[in-house]
Amino acid sequence: MREIHVNSIIDTIEKLCIDANTHLPCDVKNAIERCRACEDGSIACGILDNIIENYNIADKENVPICQDTGMACVFLEIGQDVHIVGGDLTEAVNEGVRRGYANGYLRKSVVKDPVRRGNTGDNTPAMIYTEIVPGENVKITIGPKGFGSENMSAVRMFKPSAGLQGIKDFIIETVQAAGPNPCPPIVIGVGIGGTFDKAALLAKKAIMRPLDTHHPDPYYADLETEMLNKVNELGIGPQGFGGKTTAIGLNIETLPTHIAGMPCAININCHVTRHKSEVL
Amino acid sequence: MEKRVQLPLTEELAKTLKAGDTVLLTGYIYTSRDAGHKRMCETLAKGEPLPFDPTDATIYYVGPTPAKPGQVIGSAGPTTSGRMDAYAPTMMSVGARGMIGKGARLPEVVEAMKKYSGVYFGAIGGAGALLAKQIKSSELVAYEDLGAEALRKLYVEDMPLVVIIDCEGNNLYEFGPANYLAQKGN
Numbered sequence: 001m002r003e004i005h006v007n008s009i010i011d012t013i014e015k016l017c018i019d020a021n022t023h024l025p026c027d028v029k030n031a032i033e034r035c036r037a038c039e040d041g042s043i044a045c046g047i048l049d050n051i052i053e054n055y056n057i058a059d060k061e062n063v064p065i066c067q068d069t070g071m072a073c074v075f076l077e078i079g080q081d082v083h084i085v086g087g088d089l090t091e092a093v094n095e096g097v098r099r100g101y102a103n104g105y106l107r108k109s110v111v112k113d114p115v116r117r118g119n120t121g122d123n124t125p126a127m128i129y130t131e132i133v134p135g136e137n138v139k140i141t142i143g144p145k146g147f148g149s150e151n152m153s154a155v156r157m158f159k160p161s162a163g164l165q166g167i168k169d170f171i172i173e174t175v176q177a178a179g180p181n182p183c184p185p186i187v188i189g190v191g192i193g194g195t196f197d198k199a200a201l202l203a204k205k206a207i208m209r210p211l212d213t214h215h216p217d218p219y220y221a222d223l224e225t226e227m228l229n230k231v232n233e234l235g236i237g238p239q240g241f242g243g244k245t246t247a248i249g250l251n252i253e254t255l256p257t258h259i260a261g262m263p264c265a266i267n268i269n270c271h272v273t274r275h276k277s278e279v280l
Numbered sequence: 281m282e283k284r285v286q287l288p289l290t291e292e293l294a295k296t297l298k299a300g301d302t303v304l305l306t307g308y309i310y311t312s313r314d315a316g317h318k319r320m321c322e323t324l325a326k327g328e329p330l331p332f333d334p335t336d337a338t339i340y341y342v343g344p345t346p347a348k349p350g351q352v353i354g355s356a357g358p359t360t361s362g363r364m365d366a367y368a369p370t371m372m373s374v375g376a377r378g379m380i381g382k383g384a385r386l387p388e389v390v391e392a393m394k395k396y397s398g399v400y401f402g403a404i405g406g407a408g409a410l411l412a413k414q415i416k417s418s419e420l421v422a423y424e425d426l427g428a429e430a431l432r433k434l435y436v437e438d439m440p441l442v443v444i445i446d447c448e449g450n451n452l453y454e455f456g457p458a459n460y461l462a463q464k465g466n
C-alpha cells in the first residue's frame with residue numbers, strides 16, 4: 001500500500017489548472033495547423049491564423065487562451081493500492097482548483113445554485129470523476145470546460161433499430177444546430193452505449209482523448225474519420241462564417257449496452273480543447 | 281477588404297457597414313453580459329438612467345479573466361450573444377447601436393437592428409489572449425459586485441472584427457456557409 005498525501009494532490013491540481021488554461025495541448029495545435037493548411041475559405045483562413053496567433057500569445061505571455069476558463073473537470077484514476085492520507089480527497093481537489101484559479105488569474109465561472117445562481121467566487125466545486133484502477137499511482141487529468149460549447153451538447157436514447165444511420169444523423173443534426181455558438185472549429189465527443197448517464201460520461205471522455213488517437217476498434221476508428229469528413233462538408237467553417245474547417249477532431253468512445261437500447265451522447269467542445277494530466 | 285471604423289457608431293456610420301466586412305474598430309466600448317444586461321433593463325424599466333450614456337454606444341459581450349499585475353485587462357474574447365437577445369432590443373431602443381459577441385441572434389433582435397440601425401459585430405470566440413492586446417484601457421463604470429460581469433469602459437484600438445449582421449438584416453451566418461458551399465460546388 002502506497003501513501004499519497006493530499007498536499008501533493010492540491011499542488012498538482014493547482015499547477016494543472018493553470019497549465020491547462022494557458023498552454024493548448026500539442027495534439028490540438030497540430031490539428032488546427034493541419035486544418036489551416038487545407039482551408040480554402042477566404043475569411044476562414046484569416047480566422048484560423050488569428051486562432052493560431054492567439055494560442056502562441058497565451059504560450060509566450062502565460063495568459064489564459066480563452067477568457068472562459070471553464071468549469072474544472074477533474075478525472076482521478078486512483079490505483080487500488082493507494083492510501084490517501086492527510087485529509088479529505090474531495091476537499092483537496094477543490095482546494096487545488098481554488099488555488100489554481102486564484103493564483104493563475106483565471107475567471108471564476110461557477111454559480112452555487114443552478115436556478116438561484118450566485119457566483120461561488122473561487123470556481124469550486126470541481127466536477128470530479130473518479131475511477132478505481134489497478135496499481136499504486138494516481139493519475140490526475142484536468143479539462144477546463146467552457147460552456148459556449150457545453151450548452152450545444154445533446155443526448156438521445158435511440159431504439160436499437162435506428163442503427164448506425166441514426167447515430168450519424170444525430171451527429172450532423174447536433175453540429176448543425178450548434179452552428180456558430182460553440183466557437184467553431186469544434187471538437188466532437190461521441191459516447192455510444194452504456195446507460196443514459198454513462199453515454200454522457202463517454203462523450204466527455206472522448207473530448208479529453210488526444211486528437212491524434214483513434215478508437216481501438218477499426219469499425220469505430222473508421223467512423224471517426226468518416227464523420228469528421230462529413231461534418232467538414234457542412235460549410236459552417238471557422239466561427240460559422242463559412243469554410244471547410246468546422247471541426248478539428250471527432251472522437252468516439254463506446255461501451256456495451258442493454259438489449260433494448262442504444263444511448264448516444266454528443267459533447268461539443270471548442271478549438272480551445274484543454275486537457276493536462278500528471279501521474280503521482 | 282479591411283475597413284477602419286472609428287466609434288461612436290452613429291446612424292450614418294452604421295449604414296456604411298455590410299455583413300461580411302472585416303473591420304478594425306477603434307474607440308470606446310462598454311462591457312456587459314448576462315447579469316449586467318438584466319440589471320440595466322431593470323433600471324430602464326423603472327424609468328431610471330443607465331450608468332453610462334447609451335447614445336451611439338457599442339456593447340461588448342465579454343466577461344474577462346482577472347488582469348495580471350501590469351496588464352490592462354485579462355483575456356477578453358466574446359461570449360455567446362444569444363443570451364443577451366432578451367435585452368438587446370431594449371438596449372437598442374435607448375440608442376446602444378453596436379453589439380460585439382459571437383453566435384446566432386433571434387429574429388426579434390434582427391428586426392430591432394433594422395428599426396434602430398443596429399450592427400452586430402463578431403469577435404473571434406476563443407481568441408481572448410489576442411483580443412486583450414487591442415484593449416488599451418479599462419475603467420470600471422458600475423456593478424463592481426458582478427465581478428467578471430461588471431460594467432467597464434474600454435478603449436480599443438484596431439480590434440479585429442467581422443460584421444455578422446448589418447442594419448438591413450443581412451446575416452453572414454446565413455450567406456457565408458451557403459456561399460462557401462456554392463463556390464465549392466462549381
Ligand code: SF4
Pocket residue numbers: 066067068069145146147148149150181182183269270271272357358359405406407
Ligand atoms: S466555447 Fe470555448 S472558445 Fe468559446 S468562449 Fe467558451 S471556452 Fe472559449
